[in-house]
Amino acid sequence: MAEKRRVLLTGGTGYIGSHSAVSFVEAGYDVALLDNFSNSSPRVLDRLEQILGQRLKVYEVDVCDEPRLREALASFSPQAVVHFAGLKAVGESVKEPQRYYENNVAGTLSLLRAMAAEKVQDLVFSSSATVYGDPASVPITEAFPRSATNPYGRSKLMVEDMLMDLCVSDPGWNIALLRYFNPVGAHNSGLIGEDPTGIPNNLMPFVTQVAVGRRAKLSVFGGDYPTHDGTGVRDYIHVTDLAEGHVSALASLDRTPDGAPLVVNLGTGKGYSVLETLRAFEKASGCSVPFEIAPRRPGDVAECYADPSRARDLIGWEAKLGLDRMCEDAWRWQANNPDGYTS
Ligand code: NAD
Ligand code: UFG
Numbered sequence: 001m002a003e004k005r006r007v008l009l010t011g012g013t014g015y016i017g018s019h020s021a022v023s024f025v026e027a028g029y030d031v032a033l034l035d036n037f038s039n040s041s042p043r044v045l046d047r048l049e050q051i052l053g054q055r056l057k058v059y060e061v062d063v064c065d066e067p068r069l070r071e072a073l074a075s076f077s078p079q080a081v082v083h084f085a086g087l088k089a090v091g092e093s094v095k096e097p098q099r100y101y102e103n104n105v106a107g108t109l110s111l112l113r114a115m116a117a118e119k120v121q122d123l124v125f126s127s128s129a130t131v132y133g134d135p136a137s138v139p140i141t142e143a144f145p146r147s148a149t150n151p152y153g154r155s156k157l158m159v160e161d162m163l164m165d166l167c168v169s170d171p172g173w174n175i176a177l178l179r180y181f182n183p184v185g186a187h188n189s190g191l192i193g194e195d196p197t198g199i200p201n202n203l204m205p206f207v208t209q210v211a212v213g214r215r216a217k218l219s220v221f222g223g224d225y226p227t228h229d230g231t232g233v234r235d236y237i238h239v240t241d242l243a244e245g246h247v248s249a250l251a252s253l254d255r256t257p258d259g260a261p262l263v264v265n266l267g268t269g270k271g272y273s274v275l276e277t278l279r280a281f282e283k284a285s286g287c288s289v290p291f292e293i294a295p296r297r298p299g300d301v302a303e304c305y306a307d308p309s310r311a312r313d314l315i316g317w318e319a320k321l322g323l324d325r326m327c328e329d330a331w332r333w334q335a336n337n338p339d340g341y342t343s
Contacts, residue, residue, distance in 0.1 A: 005030065006080075011040075016084055016242060017033065018048060019240060021052075033056055050191055051192070063107040064102065069110060070118060086107070090201070093155070105155050126180065127159070127179045130148070131160060133149055163261055176264070178266050179264065180267075181235035188332070190335075194330075217289075217290040221295070224296075225296075226302055229276070235306050236268070236323060238329070245264075277323065287331075
């Protein structure tokens with residue numbers, strides 16, 4: 001029997017990493033996780049064991065710690081790395097830019113050096129629709145101009161540029177840049193899900209925390225956008241679909257045009273407003289979610305949704321699960337774990 005392909009997931013105990021671990025194992029990969037647990041709980045490992053029926057190997061390592069990263073790579077000897085590890089809170093990045101550049105940019109450089117030293121050159125990177133800044137129109141294709149309005153976004157732009165240059169310099173690298181739209185939802189077991197520390201920045205975890213009684217009401221940021229109901233429109237994508245996008249991307253790394261990185265949007269192509277999302281959640285959960293219209297949040301754009309056709313054409317992937325299912329699964333996770341992994 002052929003040996004299983006090994007893949008190392010940095011940031012693998014986080015929200016998207018843990019769901020991707022499930023998808024990679026189900027696709028037949030041998031998976032190990034690497035994380036410093038700065039924004040995740042070791043309890044994820046027990047939950048993954050319940051889902052998968054096997055305990056995944058985990059390396060407690062900071063990606064900025066190159067010697068320990070090398071040790072982990074040498075010990076597991078993966079054929080590929082999926083690099084989720086990073087800090088992701090936009091507001092925090094404005095207050096602590098240096099920490100964001102250290103963690104997201106210097107951390108990626110450290111990973112690249114360790115990979116080169118261990119002769120691992122297949123890499124899938126978590127980029128973001130944030131690289132499109134304030135898009136001139138929607139849907140957004142991969143050819144749209146890129147810009148950044150905050151240090152988090154700039155860290156993603158910098159890493160994208162670094163990885164593009166690396167591919168030009170050495171055709172041995174095979175790299176995918178996956179630009180995620182708005183990941184929401186949870187594994188349908190209700191055992192793993194999104195567990196933000198403190199007050200959630202993102203809409204869906206805020207809504208589920210109101211529904212479960214942890215917060216009094218939702219503030220809808222802006223009721224006067226030029227959208228059909230005045231609230232912001234986003235492309236919400238089920239985290240399980242997103243996870244499967246990584247499996248498809250890794251299997252298609254050799255299809256990179258002229259050795260350049262494979263750049264694809266991972267979104268559904270459908271935009272929903274905040275109020276539509278709220279109504280879908282109320283229907284799926286049977287809970288009513290009190291809200292008030294509040295001022296716009298600085299830096300937010302009116303509308304952001306993907307043209308997902310390149311992902312379909314290049315990596316054979318498309319999102320399958322709709323907004324109702326995203327809301328049902330987000331609610332199952334929150335209702336079963338009212339305080340997240342500390343429940
Ligand atoms: P998350 O915070 O749940 O997961 C990130 C994981 O990386 C955490 O487990 C954290 O402990 C770990 N980590 C952070 N810094 C590390 C370091 N220096 N060394 C080792 N581990 C480290 O976030 P997520 O939502 O799963 O996001 C994963 C990736 O996807 C991030 O790079 C993020 O920027 C990107 N992304 C997320 C979204 C989103 O809305 N969730 C959207 C676009 C892109
Ligand atoms: N919103 C509210 N109230 C809240 C939270 C959000 O009304 O309490 C609104 C926002 O104004 C926006 C929509 O809900 O219209 C979605 O907001 P999120 O914070 O959930 O998501 P964003 O689109 O602002 O940002 C997300 C990630 C970023 C990433 C970006 C890429 O958090 O890291 O998607 O599109 F860069």
